[in-house]
Amino acid sequence: MYSPDYIQxxxxxxxxxxxxxxxxxxxxxxxxxxxxxxxxLGVEREKVDxxxxxxxxxETEKYTEYRINYDVEENCKGxxxxxxxxxxxxxxxLVVVLSGHGTGMHIQMGENKYQGDNxxxxxxxxxxxxxxxxxxxxxxxxxxxxxRRTKIAWNQNDNGKPRCAPTAMINLLLGRTLLGDRxxxxxxxxxxxxxxxxxxxxxxxxxxxxGGGTATYYAACLDERITVAMxxxxxxxxxxxxxxxxxxxxxxxxxIAKYFRMGDLAAMIAPRKLVVVNGxxxxxxxxxxxVKTFEVIKEIYKSAGVEQNCSMVTGEGGHRYFKDVAxxxxxxxxxxxxxx
Numbered sequence: 001m002y003s004p005d006y007i008q009x010x011x012x013x014x015x016x017x018x019x020x021x022x023x024x025x026x027x028x029x030x031x032x033x034x035x036x037x038x039x040x041l042g043v044e045r046e047k048v049d050x051x052x053x054x055x056x057x058x059e060t061e062k063y064t065e066y067r068i069n070y071d072v073e074e075n076c077k078g079x080x081x082x083x084x085x086x087x088x089x090x091x092x093x094l095v096v097v098l099s100g101h102g103t104g105m106h107i108q109m110g111e112n113k114y115q116g117d118n119x120x121x122x123x124x125x126x127x128x129x130x131x132x133x134x135x136x137x138x139x140x141x142x143x144x145x146x147x148r149r150t151k152i153a154w155n156q157n158d159n160g161k162p163r164c165a166p167t168a169m170i171n172l173l174l175g176r177t178l179l180g181d182r183x184x185x186x187x188x189x190x191x192x193x194x195x196x197x198x199x200x201x202x203x204x205x206x207x208x209x210x211g212g213g214t215a216t217y218y219a220a221c222l223d224e225r226i227t228v229a230m231x232x233x234x235x236x237x238x239x240x241x242x243x244x245x246x247x248x249x250x251x252x253x254x255x256i257a258k259y260f261r262m263g264d265l266a267a268m269i270a271p272r273k274l275v276v277v278n279g280x281x282x283x284x285x286x287x288x289x290x291v292k293t294f295e296v297i298k299e300i301y302k303s304a305g306v307e308q309n310c311s312m313v314t315g316e317g318g319h320r321y322f323k324d325v326a327x328x329x330x331x332x333x334x335x336x337x338x339x340x
Contacts, residue, residue: 011257012239017072018259020267020296022303033260033268037221041180042171046326047073052192062086063131066196072188079141079148080189081109083127084198085134091200092136093338094193096226097127097157098208098215098232101248103160104146107137122320126207134339137204138193142215143167143181144250168249174250175255176280178250179218184217189227201225203338205330209233209321213277214251221268228338229269232277232321232331233285238262241288263296271306273333277326281318288313309333 004136017149018033038044047072056067063083087091099105103114112118119125129138141296142146144164152166168178185207193199205228206216213234220229238261242251266274274297278290294312301310313329315322329338 001098008243008336009239014241016258016260016264017209018301019261019263020264020300022299026267026304029112030270033264034222036259037218037265037268040177040239040256040259041183041218041222042174042176043180043184043222045184045284047188047191048072050188050192051224052195057300057324061121064170068192070186070188070192072185078188078192079105079107079126080192081139082136082193082196083131083139084196085131086135092134092198093203093205094190094199095130095135095137096189096193096204096206096216096219097130097137097139098182098186098206098212099140099142099214100124100208100210101162101164103162105141106146108212116159122209122317123323124209126209126321126323128246129327130207134140136193136199138189142211143185144178144236145211150295162248163169164248164250168252177253179215179253182215182250183219183222186215187223187225190223196311203227205230205338207232207326208321211248211250217265217269218264220272221265221272224272226272228275228330228334231277232326233279233282233319235262235276235278236285236289237292240286243284245284253325261293261296262300263293263300265296267300267304270301270304271309273286274301274310275326275329275333276310276312277315277322277329278312279315279317279319279322281316284300284319287314 051071052070058065063085066082107119108127110119110128127137130137149163204225207230209232213231217232220226313325
């Protein structure tokens with residue numbers, strides 16, 4: 001009787017204020033949506049000079065790896081591992097690879113660093129997968145993970161686990177969000193990659209699993225340089241994901257459900273290409289909710305006249321990356337244009 005559950009469920013069921021409407025002008029809606037999303041994420045901030053530093057260069061048989069740092073904001077540095085294949089090409093397409101809730105970007109590079117790491121489990125060595133396809137990759141260390149964790153630790157013996165909560169909650173005091181920080185950092189990471197002349201600025205994809213999938217989706221909404229977005233296990237209705245099952249605080253954006261369904265955000269990605277990957281047995285981004293969200297996405301892409309530019313593929317498993325179905329669909333939807 002006194003529980004807040006009823007009113008919250010009722011409010012979540014209301015039609016969001018900026019829900020996509022196929023009867024209205026597409027471009028006008030897209031512009032209004034981007035303006036509101038930037039505000040909600042708290043990404044209105046000034047760019048600074050990159051001051052890029054190559055910390056280390058590593059030569060392997062198949063690629064050259066540059067460990068780089070650069071300024072993402074005043075008094076804040078980003079960190080990434082940029083890998084360029086040795087295929088004697090003048091230009092390489094770039095895949096931005098985003099870590100999920102794990103111990104850091106080394107997992108996406110197929111490396112184990114902490115006790116309990118298993119980079120091969122769940123196909124999480126995404127950067128290696130992309131390199132094997134002949135793509136350049138930039139594997140970003142996201143705020144809250146790995147070497148970019150806060151020094152504020154509620155458990156000092158956390159064995160490298162994410163520390164999103166302190167950063168996310170302090171951001172709320174500042175009118176920012178941790179997800180917004182990550183979206184900002186992705187755009188600056190692309191800036192950093194493009195300082196290398198071997199990178200083709202016209203062919204940039206972004207992918208990641210879980211928190212990396214969520215960041216992929218939101219980043220593609222705001223950065224139009226991302227020509228293909230392939231989020232994995234990070235897209236669902238709010239009602240059947242972050243409002244239904246316990247999630248990390250970094251998933252929550254104040255006021256977002258008042259303005260958008262998660263599927264509505266795809267109006268900011270269309271007409272660019274979007275592949276939604278999910279797991280049929282995912283317990284935190286429920287399959288039923290992913291299907292509902294993709295129905296909204298399909299309607300948006302149909303209204304944009306590019307229904308063929310979005311797709312959804314489902315892996316037979318839980319909350320993980322599914323490299324075979326993901327990259328097969330990536331090749332199909334891009335007509336293998338990234339491999340030219």
